[in-house]
Amino acid sequence: MDEIAADPSHPRYASLLMRHRLEEAEKKGMLAASAMIAHGRGEAFDYLLGEVTTPSALKATRHALASMVQGKRTVLSVNGNVAALASDEMLTLASELGCPLEVNIFYRTPERMEAILGHISERKRILGLDVEVLGHAPNARIPGLKGPRAACHKEGILESDVILVPLEDGDRCRALMEMGKTVIVIDLNPRSRSAREGTITIVDELSRALKNMIAMLADKVAVVVDEQYDNHATLDMALEWMLNTLKHE
Numbered sequence: 001m002d003e004i005a006a007d008p009s010h011p012r013y014a015s016l017l018m019r020h021r022l023e024e025a026e027k028k029g030m031l032a033a034s035a036m037i038a039h040g041r042g043e044a045f046d047y048l049l050g051e052v053t054t055p056s057a058l059k060a061t062r063h064a065l066a067s068m069v070q071g072k073r074t075v076l077s078v079n080g081n082v083a084a085l086a087s088d089e090m091l092t093l094a095s096e097l098g099c100p101l102e103v104n105i106f107y108r109t110p111e112r113m114e115a116i117l118g119h120i121s122e123r124k125r126i127l128g129l130d131v132e133v134l135g136h137a138p139n140a141r142i143p144g145l146k147g148p149r150a151a152c153h154k155e156g157i158l159e160s161d162v163i164l165v166p167l168e169d170g171d172r173c174r175a176l177m178e179m180g181k182t183v184i185v186i187d188l189n190p191r192s193r194s195a196r197e198g199t200i201t202i203v204d205e206l207s208r209a210l211k212n213m214i215a216m217l218a219d220k221v222a223v224v225v226d227e228q229y230d231n232h233a234t235l236d237m238a239l240e241w242m243l244n245t246l247k248h249e
């Protein structure tokens with residue numbers, strides 16, 4: 001799956017690997033036309049972060065994970081870019097948490113849904129994981145959203161209390177917040193609407209953040225809810241980190 005020409009010692013290896021995954025997903029018909037633009041926006045912010053997980057992102061990650069562990073009906077939402085970049089990590093996390101994945105995309109077409117669900121089911125089989133994957137037969141709608149983007153599963157996103165929405169669009173993030181859910185966003189842009197409106201925002205690259213969560217669960221690191229958690233402070237710290245990284249170069 002991940003055969004790329006670059007050597008792992010190449011300074012941009014991780015970035016090249018992610019681009020390669022998107023190219024492969026594009027060939028399979030998993031991506032929306034704007035997928036590469038969304039990825040490019042993320043890459044630019046990751047450059048400013050120095051392509052590292054910052055201490056404040058790690059703190060947000062731990063708090064988010066604790067919230068997912070405590071959730072009564074936690075659901076992990078997957079769109080085209082997430083499936084392309086981190087299907088294995090999303091499946092592993094869902095398996096560890098014992099919660100479902102739901103494929104929920106902004107530009108919904110039967111062909112894209114089938115391509116994404118097919119890719120996830122192939123990775124699930126290869127990894128040998130027992131995870132419930134939803135999205136194939138939506139039977140409910142997210143209130144406040146119009147058109148096919150509102151479609152979801154009643155037993156998945158609709159009735160969830162805690163939801164992980166990596167790389168989410170601002171409208172859907174707001175609609176989920178208005179339903180009273182704990183909305184966990186992973187987004188490299190601390191100024192995006194989703195980042196600013198979510199309950200907990202992890203300003204980190206998707207696969208890095210997911211790997212950190214999986215490692216925390218494996219290491220049995222104390223994963224406890226941070227009662228003092230302040231999401232605006234987390235976003236400010238991400239911006240400060242970016243400014244300081246630039247200043248020191």
Ligand code: ATP
Binds near residue numbers: 168170192207
């Ligand atoms: P919003 O509607 O929330 O303001 P947006 O319009 O900027 O967001 P979209 O284009 O819908 O965003 O989604 C892309 C978002 O995902 C961007 O904010 C981008 O920074 C972020 N992003 C892209 N790739 C990654 C990645 N690999 N890891 C984390 N974030 C990413």
